[in-house]
Amino acid sequence: MELFFFYYLAGVIILTALLVVALRNPIYSALSLLIMFFHVAGLYVTLHAEFLAAVQVIVYAGAILVLYLFVVMLLNVKREDRYHPQFPIGAFLGLVIITEVLLLAFRRSESGTPPMPPAGSVAEAVGNTETIGDVLYTTYLFPFEVASLILLVAMIGAIVLAKRDLFEA
Amino acid sequence: MTFTLTLSGADLLLLLPEMLLTVWLCVVLTMDFAMPRLPKDRLAYLSVAGLAGVLANLVWFDLAGIGGTLFAHMFVVDRLAVFFKIFIVGTTILVILASVDYVRRFRFFKGEYYFLVLMSALGMMFMASANDLLSVFITLEFSTFGFYVLVAYLRDDVASNEAGLKFFILGVFAAGLLAYGISLVYGETGKLVFSDIASPSATPGLVIGFLLIFAALGFKIGAVPFHSWIPDTYHGAPTPVTAFLSIAPKGAAFAILIRMFFVSLAAFKPAWVLLLVGASILSMTYGNIVAIAQRNIKRLLAYSGIAQIGNILIGLAAGTKMGGDAILFYLLTYLFANLGAFAIVIAVGNLIRSDEIEDYNGLNRRSPFLAFAMLVFLLSLAGVPPLAGFIGKLYIFLAAIDEGLYTLIAVGLINIVISMYYYLVVVKKMYINEPTDPSPLTISPPMKVVVYAGLAGTLFLGIYPQPAINWVVAATLMFSNLAGPAAAAPTLVLPIGG
Amino acid sequence: MVPLSYYVILSVIVFVTGVVGVLIRRNIIIILLSVELMLNATNINFVAYSYYFQNITGQVFVFFALTVAAAEVAVGLAIIIALYRSKSSINVDEFQLLKW
Numbered sequence: 001m002e003l004f005f006f007y008y009l010a011g012v013i014i015l016t017a018l019l020v021v022a023l024r025n026p027i028y029s030a031l032s033l034l035i036m037f038f039h040v041a042g043l044y045v046t047l048h049a050e051f052l053a054a055v056q057v058i059v060y061a062g063a064i065l066v067l068y069l070f071v072v073m074l075l076n077v078k079r080e081d082r083y084h085p086q087f088p089i090g091a092f093l094g095l096v097i098i099t100e101v102l103l104l105a106f107r108r109s110e111s112g113t114p115p116m117p118p119a120g121s122v123a124e125a126v127g128n129t130e131t132i133g134d135v136l137y138t139t140y141l142f143p144f145e146v147a148s149l150i151l152l153v154a155m156i157g158a159i160v161l162a163k164r165d166l167f168e169a
Numbered sequence: 170m171t172f173t174l175t176l177s178g179a180d181l182l183l184l185l186p187e188m189l190l191t192v193w194l195c196v197v198l199t200m201d202f203a204m205p206r207l208p209k210d211r212l213a214y215l216s217v218a219g220l221a222g223v224l225a226n227l228v229w230f231d232l233a234g235i236g237g238t239l240f241a242h243m244f245v246v247d248r249l250a251v252f253f254k255i256f257i258v259g260t261t262i263l264v265i266l267a268s269v270d271y272v273r274r275f276r277f278f279k280g281e282y283y284f285l286v287l288m289s290a291l292g293m294m295f296m297a298s299a300n301d302l303l304s305v306f307i308t309l310e311f312s313t314f315g316f317y318v319l320v321a322y323l324r325d326d327v328a329s330n331e332a333g334l335k336f337f338i339l340g341v342f343a344a345g346l347l348a349y350g351i352s353l354v355y356g357e358t359g360k361l362v363f364s365d366i367a368s369p370s371a372t373p374g375l376v377i378g379f380l381l382i383f384a385a386l387g388f389k390i391g392a393v394p395f396h397s398w399i400p401d402t403y404h405g406a407p408t409p410v411t412a413f414l415s416i417a418p419k420g421a422a423f424a425i426l427i428r429m430f431f432v433s434l435a436a437f438k439p440a441w442v443l444l445l446v447g448a449s450i451l452s453m454t455y456g457n458i459v460a461i462a463q464r465n466i467k468r469l470l471a472y473s474g475i476a477q478i479g480n481i482l483i484g485l486a487a488g489t490k491m492g493g494d495a496i497l498f499y500l501l502t503y504l505f506a507n508l509g510a511f512a513i514v515i516a517v518g519n520l521i522r523s524d525e526i527e528d529y530n531g532l533n534r535r536s537p538f539l540a541f542a543m544l545v546f547l548l549s550l551a552g553v554p555p556l557a558g559f560i561g562k563l564y565i566f567l568a569a570i571d572e573g574l575y576t577l578i579a580v581g582l583i584n585i586v587i588s589m590y591y592y593l594v595v596v597k598k599m600y601i602n603e604p605t606d607p608s609p610l611t612i613s614p615p616m617k618v619v620v621y622a623g624l625a626g627t628l629f630l631g632i633y634p635q636p637a638i639n640w641v642v643a644a645t646l647m648f649s650n651l652a653g654p655a656a657a658a659p660t661l662v663l664p665i666g667g
Numbered sequence: 668m669v670p671l672s673y674y675v676i677l678s679v680i681v682f683v684t685g686v687v688g689v690l691i692r693r694n695i696i697i698i699l700l701s702v703e704l705m706l707n708a709t710n711i712n713f714v715a716y717s718y719y720f721q722n723i724t725g726q727v728f729v730f731f732a733l734t735v736a737a738a739e740v741a742v743g744l745a746i747i748i749a750l751y752r753s754k755s756s757i758n759v760d761e762f763q764l765l766k767w
Binding site: 094101132 | 669676686687696700701703704714731735736737739741744749751
Binding site: 101139140141142143146147149150152153154156157159160161 | 176191198239240241243244278281284285288291292295303304307308310311314315317318321322324377
């Protein structure tokens with residue numbers, strides 16, 4: 001049963017990822033990316049990471065993609081977009097890399113399970129949100145504070161670059 | 170399952186420089202919008218004052234030997250970190266002083282410029298202390314965001330916008346590579362701290378992961394083949410931002426590279442030595458050869474910067490403690506010479522509104538001081554004694570000789586000769602050619618301070634390098650177990666000068 | 668039980684698709700969407716590894732990668748808007764002022 005869910009989610013993820021890169025209209029690409037985000041969130045749920053699934057939907061689908069669509073509509077991006085002249089090379093290279101890595105992965109999966117590190121066990125009974133919350137404000141406080149500074153920079157940066165200069169600042 | 174936050178006063182002390190800087194940049198931002206009629210130069214001097222305070226704090230850390238790790242080894246304060254923080258704060262002070270005149274030509278958002286410069290400096294200070302891959306990722310992105318905005322700051326100038334966009338696209342691409350590489354390393358080892366991910370077996374996932382991480386960091390330092398963003402970004406960005414970009418992020422990225430290669434990858438040294446030798450040869454050769462054809466001084470300095478990074482990679486390829494010392498010392502010499510050269514470019518650019526080398530003709534007639542200073546800086550970059558660049562290159566080559574990297578040294582020496590050509594072309598134009606407009610040029614006091622600081626650093630490090638050498642040797646003491654045959658001596662007695 | 672290698676294969680395919688997208692498309696918006704593909708591939712990797720190792724570090728990284736992605740979208744789109752105001756086009760190949 002789990003396998004069936006995985007195949008469905010993985011299949012749609014791969015299909016929509018290819019569509020993002022292959023479609024000519026930026027709006028269609030953005031919408032297929034939206035479908036991909038939802039299925040990635042579904043994948044997280046099957047991996048017992050419910051909090052991340054919710055955050056994925058809220059942040060990626062609900063904020064980032066909406067921002068992209070705003071800009072696409074605002075700038076009136078046209079769909080007469082042709083591929084880069086090096087398209088055949090790029091696609092070929094992509095196939096080569098995928099085949100190579102698939103071979104590596106299959107060789108590895110036959111040689112045994114990945115190493116199991118000792119520390120940091122997470123009991124599933126506690127629940128995903130509480131576990132992340134426990135660790136986010138104690139062990140990972142430093143990246144958390146830096147993340148808040150990142151958001152400040154992004155905010156000021158966006159204002160500085162995109163605000164219409166209506167008055168002397 | 171509850172974890173409690175145990176953070177004592179002694180722990181918070183380690184964060185003091187960053188906390189000071191964070192508070193100060195909030196002060197700068199608040200004063201900018203709370204007092205709209207304040208002349209923006211005051212904000213520059215206010216920022217410099219704050220940075221001077223942070224610098225004093227860091228010097229105290231260095232002298233008192235304060236250090237430790239926080240947050241499960243994610244944040245480390247050791248002498249290496251303090252060295253790089255002093256490097257970054259020093260660069261930022263000089264860059265802000267050099268931008269005072271340039272900022273006057275922005276129509277809007279002058280105050281936010283200083284805020285963004287301070288933010289990027291804060292991010293790079295965090296990078297110097299990053300001891301695990303999560304910290305590396307988040308601090309790298311933090312410092313780069315400030316730069317994305319700064320490069321595109323001239324909103325009306327298409328060149329600046331394009332430079333910003335190109336830098337941004339390649340930057341986020343590198344960020345994607347970095348994140349994926351980190352995920353592969355995590356998949357192989359289950360941990361992210363540098364000392365924990367040193368695993369003895371080279372599984373494909375680990376190798377690809379570290380290669381991707383190296384690719385992303387190579388983008389940051391501008392090594393070939395990850396250098397394509399450098400010429401256009403340096404050309405289009407506002408010149409003070411170019412100066413900042415050409416020095417500080419490279420230093421911060423080297424802090425991470427040194428920790429990664431010397432701690433996590435110590436077991437695979439023969440493999441990555443080859444990789445670094447290749448990158449170094451490519452960078453030096455490509456940078457120097459393409460620099461010859463440049464007609465714009467900013468692009469010339471951009472390509473020369475790529476070649477200089479190739480030189481520094483020689484020190485990393487040596488992989489010993491002495492190699493690490495050489496990298497730190499070379500970065501110091503590069504700081505003074507490159508910043509000085511860019512200061513002159515900013516000053517001349519402010520006055521004659523052009524960055525073409527042809528317009529440097531006869532600079533000696535118009536301002537002997539500027540021409541002389543540029544001469545000193547370019548010769549230091551080329552590696553001419555008795556200037557700092559010569560000692561820097563000597564140190565790096567000595568480290569490489571110890572490890573037997575003779576091919577690399579041969580290529581390096583050839584490249585020194587090639588680089589002398591394009592540096593001397595500029596010198597010739599300044600001194601021998603006739604200026605189109607012989608009116609004299611004068612520069613403002615803050616710019617004079619920067620040029621004098623550059624001259625002082627370049628001459629002092631060249632003539633009497635011993636104190637600086639003692640400092641960098643002490644900074645890398647933790648890597649003594651990587652010593653090559655003759656690298657444990659605390660004082661390096663050089664046969665020249667001091 | 669889904670083997671771990673299946674998740675890795677999935678993330679590799681999505682990642683390479685993203686990389687190819689960045690390299691071959693000329694429209695800036697699509698390039699940025701391809702970078703989002705790369706970051707999502709990374710996130711899938713982290714969550715899968717985190718589950719199989721029973722180690723929370725991976726999920727915390729995803730949390731921060733999400734933050735960084737959001738911030739970078741804000742800055743990137745601001746740059747694009749600024750560029751669009753100077754020149755009315757966002758095709759990468761039409762920028763001839765600075766050579767690639």
